Amino acid sequence: MVALQTLRNINSNLETVQSEISTGKKVATAKDNAAIWAISTVMSTDVESFNQITDSLNKGSSTVGVARAASEQVTELLQDMKNLIVSAQEDLNADDRAKIQTDIDAKRTAISNIVNAAQFNGQNLLQGTESISILASLDRGSDGSVSATSITVARQDLQTTAAVDAAAKEATDAGYVSTADSATDSTVDLSSGDAGFMSTAQSGNITDGNDADITLDAGTVTTGDEFTINVGGSDYTYTALEGDTANDVAAGLKTLIDAGSIANLTVTVTxxxxxxxxxxxxxxxxxxxxxTFDETGLASETTQGVISDGDTIDVTLAGGTITAGDTFTINVGDAEYTYTAVDGDTNNDVAAGLKTLIDAGSISDLVVTVTDAGDPTSDAATISLEADGGDVNVSLAGLGSQNAAVAAGGLGAIADLSVATAEDATTALNTIEDLLDTAINAATSFGSAQTQIEGQGEFVQTLIDSMTSGIGAMVDADIEAASAKLQALQVQQQLGVQALSIANSNPQTLLSLFR
Known part of the structure; x- marks a missing residue:
């Protein structure tokens, strides 16, 4: 029995050593050493996470690197532009100035192409102003909580787009409603029940010493409603904000009119x-x-109400140029339908797109028809909304207000660079200095960010190596020691088998005496 127990212990130890040699680990499962296994497993998961962070940092470094290289190239082109503008400071004839201008225009185009192409994996840091975050580390607290930290990289807008005024764009672009409601259909009153719209429209001439009262109805003002009054030959439009009342509309119109400094006019609000x-x-x-004054616009600028059963409103979409990305929203039957313009769209495409969306909504009691513009560049397209079988709620506020303005790019002033005259050349010299500063600051910002990202990447890799080494020290087997131990146990196993054989032979001798 002693020999058998000894052999069992030897075989158990031999199995453990063989497992260490085959797996390379002295702690391969939780049963080998629960505490060490738990610690090493947590650390191993952190190592895997840090490997992902390394990939994120590498991608971030490449993204910033593309932006840095592009901004440096833009800086060089702006310097070339400056050289051309400097050469235009002397007295030159018109032909020479035209040649210089041609070179400046070519470099402007090159800058625009570089800015548009400076993207990595869809990220372009030279367009827009929003920052991006690059995953930089995972911080594990003493209580076991984990939090992620990021490196924030600010975009540096180097776009050459010029600013577009909202009102100017709405006045000239196609698709925007030329009359916000259906004033052509007298049977439909979209302003009914809304606050701010006067009960009696009036216009005319206020003679010296006389006055005129404009009454704004009490009730609910809808966000986005516009109220226009023409005084002294100029329009003054107040757009309602969330929470506005008729009092706010009146005060807002007074502020606008007062700012117009109209001679011989005093405005008071009750x-x-x-x-x-x-x-x-x-x-x-x-x-x-x-x-002179004209308040008829106050009653016609509302964009929502009810189409009564049997009535029709016509929504007119002005002719002109549609800008890709503009959105046009109609709220019908208390649901919004938005069409987003694509490149090449006309007001006919917008009207057809909105009709398709509204038809797909299967609104009860509503019939939608479209009348195309004969010439989309100048003629209006019409969407007719007819209530047939019941009343239908409608709001057109989104048609004339979406994506109307375009902010200028960081290099937007480049569009105005001209050396046509000596005065223009002087102005261009000052402008190009500001543009150079913008490009240099962008390159500097990206350079600093890339250095930070690469430094963090090196630290994370060092951290991965250190953690991997520490995990190995806890769980990896000493193969040399395990091999030596394996040989010793194999010898012990042979001896144990022999000892068990000898021990089993003694009872056999005793039994032979009885036989």
Whole structure:
């Protein structure tokens, strides 16, 4: 029995050593050493996470590197531009200035091409202003909590696009509603029940010493509603904000009119005691001369209401140029339908697209028809919304307000560079200096960010190596020691088998005596 127990212990130890040699680990499972296995497993998962962070840092470094290289190239082209502008500071004839201008225009185009192409994996840091975050590390607290840290890289807008004024774009682009409601259909009143819209429209001439009261109905003002009054030959439009009342509209119009500094005019406002039920009044008083006014626009700029059963409203989309990316939204039957323009679209495409979307909504009691513009560059397209079988809610506020303005790019002033005259050349010299500063600052910012990212990448790799080494020290087997131990145990196993054989032979001898 002693020999058998000894052999069992030898075989158990031999199995352990053979497992170490085959797996290369002295702690391969939780049963080998629960505490060490738990610690090493947590550290191993962290190593895998840090490997992913390394990939993120490498991608981030490449993204920033592309932006840095592009901004450096833009800086060189701007310097070349500056050289051309400097050469235009002397007295030159028109032909020479035209040649210099041609070179400047060519470099402007090259800059625009570089900025548009400077992307890595879809990220272009030379367009827009929003920052990007690059995963940099995982921080594990003493309580076991884990938090991610990132490196923030600010975009540096080097686009050459010029600013587009919202009002100017809306006035000239196609698709924007030329009349916000259906004033052509007298049976439909979209302003019914809304606050701010005057009960009696009036216009004319306020003679010296007289005044006119403009009444704004009490009730609910809808965000986005526009209120326009023409005083002294100029339009003043107030756009309602969230939470506005008729009192706010009256005060807003007064502020706008006062800012217009109209001669011979005094504006006062009498707010309603309760905007929900009491009207607000704007008083226009002429003193020192006559003043013209027209408030008919106040009653026609509302963009929402109800189409009564049997009535129709016509939504007109102005002719002109559609800009790709512009969105046009109609809210019908309390659901929004938005068409986004693609390159080459006309107002006919917008009208057809909106009709398709509205038809797909299967709105009860609504019939939609479209009348195409004969010439989309100048003629209006029309969407007719007919209520057939019941009333239908409608709002057109989104048609004339979406994506109307375009902010200028960081190099937007480059579009105005001209050396056509000596005065233009002087102005261009000052402008190019500002543009150079913008490009240099962008390159510097990207260079600093790339250095930070690469430094973090080196640290993370060092951390991975250190953690891998520490995990190995805890769980990896000493193969040399395990091999020596294996040989010793194999010898012991042979001896144990022999000892068991000898021990088993003694009872056999004793039994032979009985036989």
């Amino acid at each position: 707010p309603g005691a309760d905007p929900a039920s009491d009207d607000a009044t704007i008083n226009l008083a002429a003193a020192g001369g006559n003043v």
